[in-house]
Amino acid sequence: MTNPIIQIRQLQKRFAANGADIVALQDADLDLASGEFVTLVGASGCGKSTLLRIVGGLEPASGGSVNVDGLPIAGPGIDRAMVFQHYSLYPWLSVTENIKFCRQLKVHRDVSTLSDVESAEGRADALIRLMGLSHVADAYPNQLSGGMQQRVAIARALMARPRILLMDEPFGALDAQTREVMHDLILHVSILEKTTVLFVTHDVEEAIYLAHRVVLMAPRPGRIAAVHTVPLPDHRDQDMKQTPDFIALKKQILAGIRDTSGMQTDYELLERLGQVPAP
Amino acid sequence: MTGNVNPRRPLWAIRGSLERRAHWLIAMSGLLSALLAWWWVSAGGAIDPVFLPTPPLVLDSAWAWLRDGDLLGDVAISVYRVVAGFLLSAVLALPLGVLVGTYAPVKALFEPLTDFIRYMPAAAFIPLVMLWVGIDEGAKIAIIFIGTFFQMLLMIAEDVRRVPMEQIEAAQTMGADRDEIVMRVIMPSAKPAILDTLRVTMGWAWTYLVVAELVAANSGLGFAVLKAQRFLQTDKIFAGIILIGLFGLATDQCFRWAHRRSFPWLYRR
Numbered sequence: 001m002t003n004p005i006i007q008i009r010q011l012q013k014r015f016a017a018n019g020a021d022i023v024a025l026q027d028a029d030l031d032l033a034s035g036e037f038v039t040l041v042g043a044s045g046c047g048k049s050t051l052l053r054i055v056g057g058l059e060p061a062s063g064g065s066v067n068v069d070g071l072p073i074a075g076p077g078i079d080r081a082m083v084f085q086h087y088s089l090y091p092w093l094s095v096t097e098n099i100k101f102c103r104q105l106k107v108h109r110d111v112s113t114l115s116d117v118e119s120a121e122g123r124a125d126a127l128i129r130l131m132g133l134s135h136v137a138d139a140y141p142n143q144l145s146g147g148m149q150q151r152v153a154i155a156r157a158l159m160a161r162p163r164i165l166l167m168d169e170p171f172g173a174l175d176a177q178t179r180e181v182m183h184d185l186i187l188h189v190s191i192l193e194k195t196t197v198l199f200v201t202h203d204v205e206e207a208i209y210l211a212h213r214v215v216l217m218a219p220r221p222g223r224i225a226a227v228h229t230v231p232l233p234d235h236r237d238q239d240m241k242q243t244p245d246f247i248a249l250k251k252q253i254l255a256g257i258r259d260t261s262g263m264q265t266d267y268e269l270l271e272r273l274g275q276v277p278a279p
Numbered sequence: 280m281t282g283n284v285n286p287r288r289p290l291w292a293i294r295g296s297l298e299r300r301a302h303w304l305i306a307m308s309g310l311l312s313a314l315l316a317w318w319w320v321s322a323g324g325a326i327d328p329v330f331l332p333t334p335p336l337v338l339d340s341a342w343a344w345l346r347d348g349d350l351l352g353d354v355a356i357s358v359y360r361v362v363a364g365f366l367l368s369a370v371l372a373l374p375l376g377v378l379v380g381t382y383a384p385v386k387a388l389f390e391p392l393t394d395f396i397r398y399m400p401a402a403a404f405i406p407l408v409m410l411w412v413g414i415d416e417g418a419k420i421a422i423i424f425i426g427t428f429f430q431m432l433l434m435i436a437e438d439v440r441r442v443p444m445e446q447i448e449a450a451q452t453m454g455a456d457r458d459e460i461v462m463r464v465i466m467p468s469a470k471p472a473i474l475d476t477l478r479v480t481m482g483w484a485w486t487y488l489v490v491a492e493l494v495a496a497n498s499g500l501g502f503a504v505l506k507a508q509r510f511l512q513t514d515k516i517f518a519g520i521i522l523i524g525l526f527g528l529a530t531d532q533c534f535r536w537a538h539r540r541s542f543p544w545l546y547r548r
Contacts, residue, residue: 057452
């Protein structure tokens with residue numbers, strides 16, 4: 001890949017738990033092109049959230065490197081915004097105030113000329129409209145449904161024009177219908193904003209529907225097991241989920257997760273139990 | 280059976296809620312039955328009023344205290360001691376609690392120490408306080424301070440620690456520095472819980488009042504109760520205790536009102 005925006009090399013994460021040395025992430029290599037949408041899936045313990053958090057600068061790596069635009073990252077940065085599954089909104093601020101939160105911070109205030117302020121106001125308004133939040137702009141987060149709260153979280157993350165959006169199971173707590181709406185919304189926004197997205201999920205269908213590439217990870221030790229390129233055009237619609245390509249890829253990834261999860265059912269035991277006559 | 284929708288909420292639903300009117304009805308009947316039980320037992324004549332005075336006797340005694348004695352002066356000085364001891368605690372416990380709840384080194388330095396001291400009975404400090412601070416107002420305030428500060432510090436630290444990590448990390452990825460996270464995320468996020476902590480510890484400040492007024496006091500509600508005990512004026516003891524209870528209840532309600540006023544976003548659904 002020429003000029004990847006994110007370059008992950010030999011990334012490692014180890015920690016000690018109960019005296020044992022746990023390898024949460026081993027020798028992960030991954031490049032993301034600018035504007036690319038990449039999803040991370042895998043059985044629990046595969047290190048997908050760890051990988052995302054290291055790229056976000058929220059956790060230090062034990063080895064290897066993460067470069068953004070060729071420069072090694074040092075902690076969190078305004079070029080990499082993060083969206084969490086929940087509890088990240090500020091309940092004492094209204095929807096609008098949440099979205100404009102970054103405007104209060106020094107890093108974003110330094111460059112404020114009058115036109116900067118105007119364009120920020122304009123951007124906040126545009127994000128509110130884009131996310132379908134106009135009718136709740138003055139509401140507080142705990143008056144909103146889970147789906148609406150995540151719209152606010154995404155708008156807030158986009159407010160500072162990050163080049164990279166890191167999403168940690170952002171729709172994991174939403175019902176299936178709301179999720180589908182959010183999928184189309186986030187796809188639309190990422191194309192519009194030309195944002196590079198790294199997205200963690202446990203939902204394979206979600207992973208394929210959203211991504212240019214799906215990264216399959218495996219546990220014990222946490223590692224990248226395979227990278228699948230999604231054979232669908234950039235502009236997605238829900239009907240594509242019924243295409244043979246989609247279904248085949250879904251089967252393949254699901255099988256990959258099953259094979260690496262280390263949680264096989266003991267069929268022999270089940271059979272033997274079946275032999276026991278009912279009392 | 281037809282589809283019968285019952286508009287009334289069932290009274291005994293697990294974790295159910297009551298209609299406002301029903302709530303007040305039950306709450307008032309609880310208070311009233313306690314009063315009536317007291318009245319009935321004390322007026323029955325089986326118990327000497329020295330042990331259990333009747334409500335009218337207690338009311339008379341409170342009235343006499345107001346008319347002839349110095350009820351208002353006692354109330355004023357007690358309120359002053361409670362508020363001063365409480366404010367002193369709060370002024371120190373607030374910044375320290377935020378630091379303990381935010382930074383591991385501050386926690387390591389203060390938390391074990393505070394855990395240790397808070398188990399020491401405040402009343403046992405009276406001789407030391409008299410020795411160190413003397414026997415004037417400072418001593419009473421010091422006792423209330425000792426009784427509330429250490430608990431308050433630990434509770435505020437815990438309130439701060441309960442701020443969801445996601446709120447903090449979201450701010451970090453938006454470019455907030457350490458001070459901004461403390462001032463713009465941790466503080467506003469923990470404020471409602473901290474105000475609740477202050478409400479609870481204010482209650483403890485009132486209970487330490489009597490202990491504080493053991494120290495060479497010659498005025499105050501607690502002192503009046505102790506003096507009445509010396510002369511076996513049970514009715515005045517009752518009046519004093521009930522007054523302290525009422526003042527405690529009033530401050531508690533003030534804190535609840537302030538909570539609703541300050542954090543409207545918590546009460547909107």
